Amino acid sequence: MNGTVLRLVLFTFLTGMASLITLIALLSRDRKSFGPAAARVIFEGKEEGQVEEPASPSTLSALASAAGTHKNSTVLKGGGLSDEELEDRVRADQSSKKPVLWFLLSAVFWLAFGSILGLIVSLKLTFPDWLVSHAAVTFGRLRPLHLNLVIYGWASMAGMASTLWLIPRLAHRPLVQPNFAVAGAVLWNAGVLLGTVSLFVGVTDGVEWLEYPFGVDLILVVAGALTGVPILTTLAKRKAPHLYVSAWYLGAALLWFPILFGVANAPRLHFGVEHAVVNWWFAHNVLGLWLTPFGLGIAYYLIPKVLGRPVHSYGLSMVGFWSLAIFYSQVGMHHLIGGPVPTWLITVSIVHSVMMFLPVLAVAINHHSTMFGRFSALKHSPVLRFAVVGSMMYTFTSFQGSLESLRVVNRLTHFTHFTVAHAHFGAYGFVSFELFAAAYFLLPRLLGREWTKPAWISIHFWTTLSGILIYGIGLSIGGILQGRAMLDASKPFMTSVLVTIPWLHARTVGGLLMTIGHLVFAANIVRMVVGERVKTSLPRAEVAS
Amino acid sequence: MNKLSVVLLLAVAILLLTAMTLVVVPYRQFAAISKEEGLADYTTLQQEGRDQYVSLGCVYCHSQQPRDPGFAPDGERGWGRPSTPGDYAYDYPHQLGTMRTGPDLFNVGARLPEANWHYAHLYQPRSLVPHSVMPSYPFLFERKEQAAPGDVVVKVPGSPTTGVLVARHEAKALVAYLQSLDHTYPSTFIDKLANEESKK
Known part of the structure; x- marks a missing residue:
């Protein structure tokens, strides 16, 4: 590395650190809204010390004693809210009903569709002469379809559903103008549907994560803007004394996404290798600044809310937020290590990938310390199970990602299935698990009904957890073997293909388990929305047994 | 610092600034590189x-x-x-x-x-x-x-x-x-x- 490169890298690194320190200094001057009191803003009335688990009212007392909340472990009538507070809460919880149902039900449909396609794609690698009679079903068409369906159909829509539902809780007031978001959901669906058809027939922008044609991109941007109207207006008109960290993540993501998506999709602007640079700037940021904020926003709300105790350190959550913004936005180029890209650019991304340890550590300390000593609570709360496993996956996959950016590791894992496994640990193990947690938490409150089949929730949890572990661990091993074979030029290329075959079968098994879990999840949600109506799960009815 | 507008403005500003490093500067650098002499158009x-x-x-x-x-x-x-x-x-x-x-x-x-x-x-x-x-x-x-x-x-x-x-x-x-x-x-x-x- 020559002097200029070193100076440039040092410069961006120091600028990043300096801005982070300045931000934190500004934050810590305002102790009132950033001290422990601010972490308690998610509790109204006497809610602190009260567990909240709408997905499993029958295990509330057991959960309360396992959570061992510092005040007491009895379950108060109304979950600690007075009749008046409770009425306000119910009004806020149900104010987003129409848009949330639109977004969530569509998301679950796209998830089921996308995971079935994923399963087919996985099988195609081991049965390459299966489904080859038409271009529409060839591997190279179905693989991007799977990705776009689960990212833009499932994760984005379920993320927006969760945001629309959480915002009234964080703002302590009902959602303003929900119909804008309904229009947004309808339009977003139209975009995903059009995009899906166009990828099937082979009309594609041809760039990973950005395959949808420009017309579809425009539809998604307008749909996102429409959805943003009620979210930002509700936040602006909030009654809560402090804007909780979840709202920061969710609100910022809403503004980050159109910038990323707009720049990367701009037609006729990009060229050659520069196109690849923008491609990976976008593709990594869409994980870090769009999907990750959904996951973290949900986890930061649900883990403390279910346990009835504030997060371990609120100040740390602020450090986590700002360092995520500063460092994550510069890591994308590690996807081009070894490629025809200037050294300084790659090095900037590697440095910031390593700096990601900071925000990840901040989140990890916060989430895991809040849980520490209370892991038996997982037994009694399905929401907590999904949220906590998701949060552990976040810690794991982020550290893994930082390591993968180092040249010595990247040399081995780049261009192999290892990266695919890593992407699934992040987008599935972390983000999707948080989205599952949110769905189980919010639907009973949104509809005033109970999940009548707790066993189905367990099936969903265990199939998807074992599925992602088999998928992720199997494919990671396969990827390492593939990388080792590829680096050894004395072995023919075919060796690097053959060593992966058993692990590709493992991936199919994992994918099958996840798909089964999703179908059970979808069936459970359909039951909840249109099936038997058991109206007991409002907090009002949750009286100590 | 607890105002919605300040938080969101800063968040957007950070992304735009970092995009200078990762998008704008490389754009200019790549634009200045001419094509390889041996390369023919399709x-x-x-x-x-x-x-x-x-x-x-x-x-x-x-x-x-x-x-x-x-x-x-x-x-x-x-x-x-x-x-x-x-x-x-x-x-x-x-x-x-x-x-x-x-x-x-x-x-x-x-x-x-x-x-x-x-x-x-x-x-x-x-x-x-x-x-x-x-x-x-x-x-x-x-x-x-x-x-x-x-x-x-x-x-x-x-x-x-x-x-x-x-x-x-x-x-x-x-x-x-x-x-x-x-x-x-x-x-x-x-x-x-x-x-x-x-x-x-």
Whole structure:
């Protein structure tokens, strides 16, 4: 590395650190809204010390004693809210009903569709002469379809559903103008549907994560803007004394996404290798600044809310937020290590990938310390199970990602299935698990009904957890073997293909388990929305047994 | 600092500032690099073939970016010298790729110049490469009683001999593109870098 490169890298690194320190200094001057009191803003009335688990009212007392909340472990009538507070809460919880149902039900449909396609794609690698009679079903068409369906159909829509539902809780007031978001959901669906058809027939922008044609991109941007109207207006008109960290993540993501998506999709602007640079700037940021904020926003709300105790350190959550913004936005180029890209650019991304340890550590300390000593609570709360496993996956996959950016590791894992496994640990193990947690938490409150089949929730949890572990661990091993074979030029290329075959079968098994879990999840949600109506799960009815 | 507008404004400002480093500066730097002198633009047929390559999603298994010998043995595998930005002057959308389920294709035209090899391989990869996991692309071909004038007749090892197998236009274009993937000419970019290095 020559002097200029070193100076440039040092410069961006120091600028990043300096801005982070300045931000934190500004934050810590305002102790009132950033001290422990601010972490308690998610509790109204006497809610602190009260567990909240709408997905499993029958295990509330057991959960309360396992959570061992510092005040007491009895379950108060109304979950600690007075009749008046409770009425306000119910009004806020149900104010987003129409848009949330639109977004969530569509998301679950796209998830089921996308995971079935994923399963087919996985099988195609081991049965390459299966489904080859038409271009529409060839591997190279179905693989991007799977990705776009689960990212833009499932994760984005379920993320927006969760945001629309959480915002009234964080703002302590009902959602303003929900119909804008309904229009947004309808339009977003139209975009995903059009995009899906166009990828099937082979009309594609041809760039990973950005395959949808420009017309579809425009539809998604307008749909996102429409959805943003009620979210930002509700936040602006909030009654809560402090804007909780979840709202920061969710609100910022809403503004980050159109910038990323707009720049990367701009037609006729990009060229050659520069196109690849923008491609990976976008593709990594869409994980870090769009999907990750959904996951973290949900986890930061649900883990403390279910346990009835504030997060371990609120100040740390602020450090986590700002360092995520500063460092994550510069890591994308590690996807081009070894490629025809200037050294300084790659090095900037590697440095910031390593700096990601900071925000990840901040989140990890916060989430895991809040849980520490209370892991038996997982037994009694399905929401907590999904949220906590998701949060552990976040810690794991982020550290893994930082390591993968180092040249010595990247040399081995780049261009192999290892990266695919890593992407699934992040987008599935972390983000999707948080989205599952949110769905189980919010639907009973949104509809005033109970999940009548707790066993189905367990099936969903265990199939998807074992599925992602088999998928992720199997494919990671396969990827390492593939990388080792590829680096050894004395072995023919075919060796690097053959060593992966058993692990590709493992991936199919994992994918099958996840798909089964999703179908059970979808069936459970359909039951909840249109099936038997058991109206007991409002907090009002949750009286100590 | 607890005002919604301040938080969101700062968040957006950070993304825009970091995009200066990761998007704007590289944009200017790449724009200043001229194309490699040995590189020819695609013919109409080759460009059509490239569109097929994009539309069929070849990029999801094949990269187009041989790496430096100091970093990985791509050259020893016959994938060619490290690619330079000027090699991609006519490539839009880019197809650099992130996966090597199959080999790198940046110089496949030099490595495998035979058209019939590519036709047979596309029709049935396992007829030439046992245990290959590449999908077969029978829809790029049609079986006829007899070849018409101008038809490209494809011979696939071990395939039934009733009638003749003829390449459709899509296959012809795709193979023309694959054959055009030849960046083995000397790189002016690498020479220039070496010159600058030796002057210091």
